[in-house]
Amino acid sequence: MKEDNFEFFWINSDGEKKLATExxxxxxxxxxEKLITKKGTEYRLWDPFRSKLAAAIMNGLEIFPFKDKSSxxxxxxxxxxxxxxxxxxxxxxxxxxxxxxxxRVARDFLDRVASHRANIIPIxxxxxxxxxxxxxxxxxxxxxVDIAQPDQTNIAIxxxxxxxxxxxxxxxxxxxxxxxxxxSPKRIVEEEIQRMEVHFEILQVIDLHPYDKDHAMVIxxxxx
Amino acid sequence: MYSVILTEFGIVVFKDExxxxxxxxxxxxxxxxxxxxxxxxxxxxxNYLGPLQRGISVSDxxxxxxxxxxxxxxxxxxxxELEEIQSTKPQIIVDSGFAKxxxxxxxxxxxxxxxLSSSKVTEVSESPDLHIIQAINSLDEIDKIANGLxxxxxxxxxxxxxxxxxxxxxxxxxxxxxxxxxxxxxxKKVYEEAGFPDSKADMIALLASKSRGGDIxxxxxxxxxxxxxxxxxxHDLRKKLEAHVELEMETVAPNLSAIxxxxxxxxxxxxxxxxxxLASMPASTIQIIGAEKALFRSLKTGAQPPKHxxxxxxxxxxxxxxxxxxKIARAIAAKAVIAARVDVYGEGINKMLLExxxxxxxEISKKYETPTERETRKPELFREHTGESRRREGGDxxxxxxxxxRREGGESRRREGGDxxxxxxxxxRREGGESRRREGGESRRREGGESRRREGGESRRREGGDxxxxxxxxxRREGGESRRxxxxxxxxxxxxxxxxxxxxxFERR
Ligand SMILES: C[S@@+](CC[C@H](N)C(=O)[O-])C[C@H]1O[C@@H](n2cnc3c(N)ncnc32)[C@H](O)[C@@H]1O
Numbered sequence: 157m158k159e160d161n162f163e164f165f166w167i168n169s170d171g172e173k174k175l176a177t178e179x180x181x182x183x184x185x186x187x188x189e190k191l192i193t194k195k196g197t198e199y200r201l202w203d204p205f206r207s208k209l210a211a212a213i214m215n216g217l218e219i220f221p222f223k224d225k226s227s228x229x230x231x232x233x234x235x236x237x238x239x240x241x242x243x244x245x246x247x248x249x250x251x252x253x254x255x256x257x258x259x260r261v262a263r264d265f266l267d268r269v270a271s272h273r274a275n276i277i278p279i280x281x282x283x284x285x286x287x288x289x290x291x292x293x294x295x296x297x298x299x300x301v302d303i304a305q306p307d308q309t310n311i312a313i314x315x316x317x318x319x320x321x322x323x324x325x326x327x328x329x330x331x332x333x334x335x336x337x338x339x340s341p342k343r344i345v346e347e348e349i350q351r352m353e354v355h356f357e358i359l360q361v362i363d364l365h366p367y368d369k370d371h372a373m374v375i376x377x378x379x380x
Numbered sequence: 381m382y383s384v385i386l387t388e389f390g391i392v393v394f395k396d397e398x399x400x401x402x403x404x405x406x407x408x409x410x411x412x413x414x415x416x417x418x419x420x421x422x423x424x425x426x427n428y429l430g431p432l433q434r435g436i437s438v439s440d441x442x443x444x445x446x447x448x449x450x451x452x453x454x455x456x457x458x459x460x461e462l463e464e465i466q467s468t469k470p471q472i473i474v475d476s477g478f479a480k481x482x483x484x485x486x487x488x489x490x491x492x493x494x495x496l497s498s499s500k501v502t503e504v505s506e507s508p509d510l511h512i513i514q515a516i517n518s519l520d521e522i523d524k525i526a527n528g529l530x531x532x533x534x535x536x537x538x539x540x541x542x543x544x545x546x547x548x549x550x551x552x553x554x555x556x557x558x559x560x561x562x563x564x565x566x567x568k569k570v571y572e573e574a575g576f577p578d579s580k581a582d583m584i585a586l587l588a589s590k591s592r593g594g595d596i597x598x599x600x601x602x603x604x605x606x607x608x609x610x611x612x613x614x615h616d617l618r619k620k621l622e623a624h625v626e627l628e629m630e631t632v633a634p635n636l637s638a639i640x641x642x643x644x645x646x647x648x649x650x651x652x653x654x655x656x657x658l659a660s661m662p663a664s665t666i667q668i669i670g671a672e673k674a675l676f677r678s679l680k681t682g683a684q685p686p687k688h689x690x691x692x693x694x695x696x697x698x699x700x701x702x703x704x705x706x707k708i709a710r711a712i713a714a715k716a717v718i719a720a721r722v723d724v725y726g727e728g729i730n731k732m733l734l735e736x737x738x739x740x741x742x743e744i745s746k747k748y749e750t751p752t753e754r755e756t757r758k759p760e761l762f763r764e765h766t767g768e769s770r771r772r773e774g775g776d777x778x779x780x781x782x783x784x785x786r787r788e789g790g791e792s793r794r795r796e797g798g799d800x801x802x803x804x805x806x807x808x809r810r811e812g813g814e815s816r817r818r819e820g821g822e823s824r825r826r827e828g829g830e831s832r833r834r835e836g837g838e839s840r841r842r843e844g845g846d847x848x849x850x851x852x853x854x855x856r857r858e859g860g861e862s863r864r865x866x867x868x869x870x871x872x873x874x875x876x877x878x879x880x881x882x883x884x885x886f887e888r889r
Binding site: 263276278 | 388412466467468469470486487489490492493494496497498500501504505
């Protein structure tokens with residue numbers, strides 16, 4: 157991936173180039189990540205061990221549709237680590253609809269991330285019922301799915317049908333270590349991709365090793 | 381054609397793309413939720429729509445139900461119309477007069493989403509089943525703490541009066557005696573007040589008079605006594621918690637409570653996360669809840685899958701002979717799901733459930749009176765890798781459990797069998813309880829830990845957890861191992877038991 161883009165940055169820290177985003181909320185830390193100010197701009201280091209999207213970037217993500225003013229539907233925000241960086245990237249005119257159904261993590265997400273960032277609309281709902289989402293409007297540029305559910309492909313399809321723009325991008329996190337230990341990680345990914353192929357054009361599959369031992373990321377376009 | 385649209389800030393009626401009338405909410409979040417829950421009255425809207433009567437289409441199913449309840453003939457909008465509304469929502473909000481311009485509409489929408497999400501979080505934390513889960517977990521934590529403290533107490537006070545340890549099993553009784561002071565100042569009255577019968581009191585008095593323990597300084601005694609006091613306090617708290625869990629279970633989940641018993645029911649609830657989640661689980665999952673580790677092991681190695689997890693604590697399961705337990709656990713699990721469902725809908729107690737379960741369990745015990753073939757063959761399998769088991773055959777299981785674990789986890793283990801936990805049930809239940817905590821607890825912690833770690837270790841909850849985890853993990857690991865050893869041992873004796881009357885009697889204990 158090219159290094160000169162405006163979405164994320166490579167910042168020198170401890171003698172290494174590290175991934176970072178420009179902090180949308182000055183002084184605000186989300187998960188104890190390091191804040192670094194360079195030439196009057198504050199950056200937040202983006203930890204690939206904590207965020208699978210960052211891990212994907214480290215491992216050669218080729219398409220990065222998260223841009224200034226983008227709109228994103230993000231399923232499974234959990235406490236909002238990754239979402240906070242996407243929030244930095246899409247900026248004040250972008251918007252992220254963040255869906256999460258577990259109220260325990262959602263509380264942290266609201267307190268630490270959503271309440272500080274005006275471009276996030278938190279939606280406490282089950283991703284299986286996209287019709288029930290409130291306050292979502294228009295279609296989004298990207299649907300990002302990290303919900304760790306066995307039927308996640310179906311859930312994703314339903315959500316894309318309702319909310320993804322034509323030719324929009326789709327990111328799916330796949331767990332490569334399943335309950336069925338007889339399956340190899342490779343097979344699991346292949347099977348999941350097979351299930352997706354009817355509806356998506358697969359663009360890239362990224363193993364998140366060594367940042368995340370058990371997950372892969374699939375990037376696709378939605379075909380309907 | 382009238383279009384009735386539910387927005388975040390009120391209900392609006394459009395006629396041919398033009399606003400006819402808006403009914404703003406007073407409190408957006410509250411009123412919106414009340415429409416969604418189909419609890420709103422909507423008097424004004426109903427009065428307005430009443431005379432129109434025909435050609436009314438609605439954007440929301442809950443809203444439609446409400447209108448129909450008020451005998452207004454309404455129908456759902458077409459998909460295309462709904463999509464249109466969805467994509468132009470900010471504009472609709474402006475057109476309805478709920479915002480001056482698009483940007484105000486956007487910020488109001490976000491404010492609404494924050495408000496609605498917060499109120500959902502709040503609502504969930506108020507739900508009684510979550511409080512039950514906290515209570516039962518507190519109870520289990522207290523057991524752990526009290527058992528640990530009590531073994532410390534026995535050791536420390538034991539320097540002064542070593543003979544007391546062996547005669548008094550109950551943590552409570554022991555603590556009460558310690559509270560009374562030094563050996564010399566123990567009177568028969570003290571023993572009586574601690575609830576010991578005459579004969580025992582005499583014996584303690586005798587032992588006290590010829591004790592080989594050393595003297596204890598006043599300062600040391602004072603500390604030992606305050607430990608004893610704490611243990612007694614914990615004991616009170618535990619009793620309160622137990623009663624509380626029972627009462628709450630009976631109110632919140634009466635059927636589940638009837639099928640599983642309050643304590644086991646509450647623990648299963650804790651594993652499921654909430655009553656609702658439990659109600660939507662397959663019975664096969666409930667059957668082995670708490671035995672996740674064994675399940676994974678079986679998937680990995682092809683070993684037999686677990687027959688029960690937490691359900692082992694259920695009186696019907698642990699009282700049954702080994703070969704029936706899996707079947708009984710399954711029967712209980714099947715009824716437990718139904719019970720949880722009935723409880724979710726709050727339909728009160730359904731006596732049939734328990735009756736049916738009793739009938740089923742009776743059937744099982746008749747039909748499988750003798751061990752199945754596979755079970756009787758089993759000893760052969762085990763003999764291959766025993767060697768150790770020979771030594772273990774004689775003697776009493778419990779003591780061995782004690783000694784094993786003492787080797788691993790320090791003397792405290794034996795005391796865990798003391799008063800606190802036993803009150804809850806038999807020894808075997810205790811065993812189930814421990815393995816539950818080990819297996820389920822660990823796996824849950826691992827899962828939770830993983831995601832939480834990824835999410836950012838900043839969470840207050842995690843910090844709290846860290847301390848405990850750091851402290852506890854070693855002993856848990858050790859304990860876990862020793863327990864696993866015991867379990868193998870147990871299986872071996874179990875299989876022997878099928879041949880051996882004496883054993884099987886012991887097992888059924
Ligand atoms: C692995 S975590 C996501 C981590 C997050 N994406 C990040 O990188 O920071 C998965 C989350 O999906 C949520 N989830 C699972 N099933 C869901 C569903 N049906 N609807 C909404 N959220 C769901 C879980 O509660 C959990 O918080």
